[in-house]
Amino acid sequence: MSSSTVLIVTDVQRDFCPGGSLAVEGGDDVARRITAWVRAHRDLYGAVVATKDEHEAPWHHFTDHPDFLNTWPPHCVIGTPGADFHPDLHCDPDAIFTKGRFRAAYSGFEGTDAQGTYLETWLRGRRIDDVHVAGLTSDYCVAATAWDSVHAGFRTTVLQDLCAGVSPDTTASVRSELAAAGIPFVDSSRFVAEKRSA
Template sequence: MPAPTPFKPALLIVDLQEDFCPPSGALPVPCGRDIIAPINTLLTLPFALKIATKDWHPASHISFATNHPSSPPPFVSTTTIVHPTNAAHSYTSTLWPVHCVQQSAGAEFAAGFDVDKVNTTVYKGMDERVEMYSAFCDPFQWVEGCNAVAVSELSGLLKEKGVTDVYVAGLAMDYCVLATARDAVKFGFRTWVVREGTRAVGGEEGARTAEKEMREAGVTVVAMDGGEVAWVRELKE
């Protein structure tokens, strides 16, 4: 199958940071370091734009379990996030261990990640009042009668470059990769998640669930040796 026309692809590498990588990360994704080599291979391909994102939280972030009364256990506890200027709107979000705090060692890109081939870095999760799994915006963006609290420059960067297709990899498949891929579709991009380039917090079960949710959202999960990646490989530099 030939590449769609027009076809101008970008690579988006989500949160490939030390805190998400075992064995020492504060919020380690099982086998998270295994994706570094496939992502470095993707970085050698002639994508029109190569963007990495960083979770970049203030220490006071609402998603940290320790910032709530009695420090409820992370992973299994939740909090209600209320829109700071429109209290009629809210959503429930998981509480996590402290991770990816701005300027901390855990917020650095994972060792071995070939960052020199990345064109630019987009920071997310900087507003302490809202969770922001997606590298585009927080969930309030898509609530009728509501406005996003936090929006990154990602959509603008992609559209300024004339990107038509977004290839997504990174951590974690069942949270930030899932949310970012779904939003890429909503912002008008054909969206592909490279299976070898991502891992899930929930392991194999989490990956299966995430892949199902992606398909339902119009995202296609592809393989490194599949035709969709070959389209990029065959582009002229």
Template sequence: MTRALLIVDVQNDFTEGGALGVTGGDAVAAGITRHLAEHAVDYAVIVASRDWHDPDSDNGGHIVPAGSEGAPDFVDSWPPHCIAGTEGAEYDPGLDTAAVTHHVKKGQGKPAYSMFEGVTDDGDTVAAVLAARGIETVDVVGIATDHCVRATALDALEHGQHVRVLTDLIAGVAAEPSEAALAELAHAGAELASSGRA
């Protein structure tokens, strides 16, 4: 078995009611949980990432702290979100992580969008985890289509993986950039699929 599931940033701050809540985020969490209940055995590795930003820091310009001069541009800089140790950084309660084999934290003190920029608690990169298990195919799900899902899928392609984006298990910030991200991924060689075909 040489397939992995990459679950990107299904966290409270990225689902409804969070600091950067995405419409459909809770539904994605529930959908991934259903997918895992039916298909966890189909994956040799299941990796879940979380944004995990340092408190009391702008994290390399990624976060514009409340009350500071200037405003986030929502492209390269953002309001405070997914601060380490806060409820917002935790997984959405609708996501059952029991089957997750590797938990990855990213953005610890610096900007990071792709889960490939993060590390496990043991310090392993996602690329190393996949290589160690001979993974050749990854399914990518999570939040947000137009940011961290896009970046993760592109990095997976760069690392030589066959990439499938399960389009019924993702949610984006906005429709237009999300559609553009999916078109870019398809052009780069990713397969756009449904979890029903997983």
């Protein structure tokens, strides 16, 4: 844990939280837990970044009869309140990466910052080696971000207590797939214990 670790706060947006169009149970609690985590342990990280799903016309991503696997009710439409970060999320990100304007984009690594820089390029520019992923949802955008992260060569961990999933079944199967790829799901408290013993 050092300046070479980044926290990626994934898609903690109103539409993915209770009251939103694609609400995940406990999404608002995740917003508050991430805020508390960053406030208490910002010193663990060289950088904190946030990602946002932001759609304008995402081909086939939205339908009126979603299967909640590949198609979804409209969500995070650019310019609507649902695309905003949850009001209880305060993580003061160093950069925000948006994704999905014209097509589905689950991974934060598909996102670009305000200058058009891709997340991987941004992380390499800051000599990041370790990636912690938190946010929404464990079984889709968190998982896709963690998957791309490990494939890009970063040591990658999912902070499971700072995430919530669409469904327990898909979360469990994604968790075992990611574990097989060398991506552990751990509680954030483990890193506090490591910090104390360091």
